[in-house]
Amino acid sequence: MQSSNFSSPCPCGSGQAYDGCCGPLLRGERWAETAEQLMRSRYTAFSRGDADHVFRTWHPRTRPSDLSLDDDVTWLGLTVLDTADGGPDDETGEVEFEARCTVAGRTETMHERSRFARRAGRWLYLDAL
Structure with missing residues (x-):
C-alpha cells in the first residue's frame, strides 16, 4: 500500500485533500x-x-472469497458520470463511472454502472450492471 500524504489531492478526483x-x-x-x-x-x-x-x-453475498489487486495496473483517474439514489436516506443506489488506468503500458478506460446496498446501516458494493 502506498504511503499516506494527507494533504495531497485525493485519487478519487473529488478535488479534496x-x-x-x-x-x-x-x-x-x-x-x-x-x-x-x-x-x-x-x-x-x-x-x-x-x-x-x-x-x-464488498457485500458478502457477492464478494469473492479471496481478493488480490493487480500490481501491474496503474490507476490514472476517475470520472463519475451519473448517480441514482444512494443518498444518506436511501437503501440502494447506483453510480456510473469511468476509471482510467494503464495495463502493460496501454491506457484503458473501465466504464461501469455499480450497484450499492446498505447492510446494517453501511453502504456496500453489490455488483456491476
Whole structure:
C-alpha cells in the first residue's frame, strides 16, 4: 500500500485533500454516507493497493472469497458520470463511472454502472450492471 500524504489531492478526483475525503474511510475511521462516497473510496483503495478496504466494502453475498489487486495496473483517474439514489436516506443506489488506468503500458478506460446496498446501516458494493 502506498504511503499516506494527507494533504495531497485525493485519487478519487473529488478535488479534496486525501485526509478530508477518502482517507478516513480507508483507515476505518468512518463509513461512507452515500453510495458515491463509497465508490470513490473503493477507487482510491484500488489506486493505493488497499485490498482490505475493497474487500470489507464488498457485500458478502457477492464478494469473492479471496481478493488480490493487480500490481501491474496503474490507476490514472476517475470520472463519475451519473448517480441514482444512494443518498444518506436511501437503501440502494447506483453510480456510473469511468476509471482510467494503464495495463502493460496501454491506457484503458473501465466504464461501469455499480450497484450499492446498505447492510446494517453501511453502504456496500453489490455488483456491476
